[in-house]
Amino acid sequence: MKKLQKISLLLIVFVMLFCVTACGGNKESIVIYSCMEEERNQELKEQIKAKFPDMDIVVQPIATGNLAAKIENEKENIEADIVLDLETSHAKNLQEYFADLSDVSTDQYLDGVIQSNKYYTWVKYTLNIIVDNKYFKEHNLDIPKTYEDLLKKEYKNLIAMPDPSTSGTGYGFYLNVVNIKGEDEAINYFKKLKENVREFTTSGSGPTNLLKQGEIAIAMGMTSEGVNDINNGYDFSIVPLESGTPYNTTSASIIKGHENKNNVKEVFEWLLNDFGRYDKEHYMPDVILKNQENKVKNYPTDLKDADMTGIDDNSIKSKLTEKWSSEING
Numbered sequence: 220m221k222k223l224q225k226i227s228l229l230l231i232v233f234v235m236l237f238c239v240t241a242c243g244g245n246k247e248s249i250v251i252y253s254c255m256e257e258e259r260n261q262e263l264k265e266q267i268k269a270k271f272p273d274m275d276i277v278v279q280p281i282a283t284g285n286l287a288a289k290i291e292n293e294k295e296n297i298e299a300d301i302v303l304d305l306e307t308s309h310a311k312n313l314q315e316y317f318a319d320l321s322d323v324s325t326d327q328y329l330d331g332v333i334q335s336n337k338y339y340t341w342v343k344y345t346l347n348i349i350v351d352n353k354y355f356k357e358h359n360l361d362i363p364k365t366y367e368d369l370l371k372k373e374y375k376n377l378i379a380m381p382d383p384s385t386s387g388t389g390y391g392f393y394l395n396v397v398n399i400k401g402e403d404e405a406i407n408y409f410k411k412l413k414e415n416v417r418e419f420t421t422s423g424s425g426p427t428n429l430l431k432q433g434e435i436a437i438a439m440g441m442t443s444e445g446v447n448d449i450n451n452g453y454d455f456s457i458v459p460l461e462s463g464t465p466y467n468t469t470s471a472s473i474i475k476g477h478e479n480k481n482n483v484k485e486v487f488e489w490l491l492n493d494f495g496r497y498d499k500e501h502y503m504p505d506v507i508l509k510n511q512e513n514k515v516k517n518y519p520t521d522l523k524d525a526d527m528t529g530i531d532d533n534s535i536k537s538k539l540t541e542k543w544s545s546e547i548n549g
Contacts (some may be wrong), residue, residue: 247481248275251490252297254283254304254469256424259502266494267486274482281389283309283469290316300477301487303341306387310338310470312363312398313377313534318478323488327496332507334531338470339491342503344511345522346465349427349445363437365461369412379426380439384540384548387467391530392439395465397539398526406546411498413547431457443503446518457517465524466505467485471495483512 253260259282269275279299281289287309290297294316310317314337316545321336332340348369351364354377363369369378381389397405413419417435420426426438427448440444442464444459473487496508503523504513513520529535 236370236379248277249301249480249486250277250279250299251303251486252279252281252286252289252299254281254286254306259498262498262501263494264450266497270489270493271482271486272388274485274486282389284385287313295475295477297474299474300480300483301471301473301490303471304469305338305341305471305491307338307468307470307531308387308533308536310472311335311531314338314472316475317472318475320473323484323491327429327492327508329507329509338472340507341402341469341471341495342499343466343468343505343507344388344503345442345505346388346440346467347442347445348460348520348524349430349440349448350436350456350458351430351433351436352456357396358516360436362456362458364373364458366399366408366412369415369437371406372415374415374437376415377436378412378416378439379418379420379429379435379437380412381423382419382548383543385421386423386425388418389439389443390536391465391467392539393539393543394527394530394535395462398528399462402539402542406542409543409547419548441477442519442522443515446515449517457519459519459522460525464522465525466527467530490494 237358253263255263256268257280264278266280283304283306286305290302314335317337319336320339325333325339328340333539346364347532360373361369363374371459380392383389383393393405393409396408400408418425418429422430423441424444426435426440427444429435430438430447431453442457446454449455450528471490477483499508500512500514502515502520504515
C-alpha cells in the first residue's frame with residue numbers, strides 16, 4: 220500500500236511539473252525591434268523586466284536601414300510586434316504595414332509633433348558641430364560657426380561627417396544645406412567641403428569616435444553623442460550653426476495585425492507614456508513632450524531649428540542620396 224502511495228505521489232508531482240513546464244513553454248512572446256543604441260536598449264530591457272515580470276518580452280537590436288528593409292520584405296509576417304526608433308522617413312514610407320493607433324493617447328505630445336495615426340514620433344535628435352577645444356587652442360584656430368566656415372583651408376583633414384547615403388545624421392546635414400542653397404549649389408558646396416573632410420563615416424557616431432581618438436578636430440554629429448563625451452571628461456564643445464540646428468526624427472509603431480496579440484497594446488502604451496519619457500529626459504532631451512525635463516548635464520537648451528523641410532519624405536531622400544552617391548562618392 221505504501222509503495223502504491225509513493226508511486227501515486229510521484230505521478231502527481233510529475234503531472235504538476237509537466238503542466239508548469241507546458242504552460243511556461245506556451246507563453247506568447249512580444250518582440251520589440253529597436254534601433255536605439257546599446258545603452259538605451261539595456262535600460263529598456265531592465266525597465267521591462269521590472270514592469271512586466273510575468274511577460275516574455277524580447278528586445279532585438281537592429282539598424283534602422285536593416286529594419287526598414289526587413290519590413291518591406293516580410294510585411295505583416297515580420298517577427299516583430301513593435302518597432303522602436305525607426306527613422307521617420309522609413310516609417311512614413313512603410314505605414315501601410317503598421318496598425319491604426321488612433322485609440323492610443325497622444326496627449327503627452329506637444330501640438331504638431333504627431334503627423335500620423337500609423338506611427339508616433341519616438342525622438343527628435345539634433346545635429347551640431349562638435350570641436351576639440353584643446354586642438355583649437357594649441358593651433359590658435361577660430362571656431363567654425365557656419366557651413367561656409369568649414370571650407371576654410373586651415374581645416375583640411377580635420378573634419379569628419381557621416382555619409383548621407385548610409386546615415387540619417389549625415390542626411391540631416393545634407394538636406395539642410397539643400398534647403399538653404401538648392402540641390403545644385405549644395406552638391407557644389409559638398410564637393411568643396413570634401414577637400415577638408417578626412418572621412419565620410421558609415422555611421423552617425425563615426426565622427427565623434429574619430430574626435431575621441433584625436434584623428435580629427437571637428438565632428439559633424441549628434442548633439443547627444445557630443446554631450447555624452449563631454450560628460451565623460453572630453454574637452455569638447457557643442458557649436459550650433461548660425462543658420463540653425465539640423466535635426467531628424469524617429470518613430471514607433473505596431474505591426475499591422477499584431478495589435479490583437481495579448482498585451483501588445485499595453486506594452487506599446489507603456490513604451491510611449493513611461494519609458495519614452497524616461498528615454499527623452501535621460502538620453503535624448505530635444506523636446507517633443509509636454510512638461511519634458513532635461514536631466515542630461517551640459518545639454519544645450521537654446522537650440523534654434525534649421526530648415527528641415529522634407530526630412531520625413533523618403534522620395535526626396537532617395538533622390539538626394541542617389542545624387543550624393545554619384546556626385547560626391549562617385
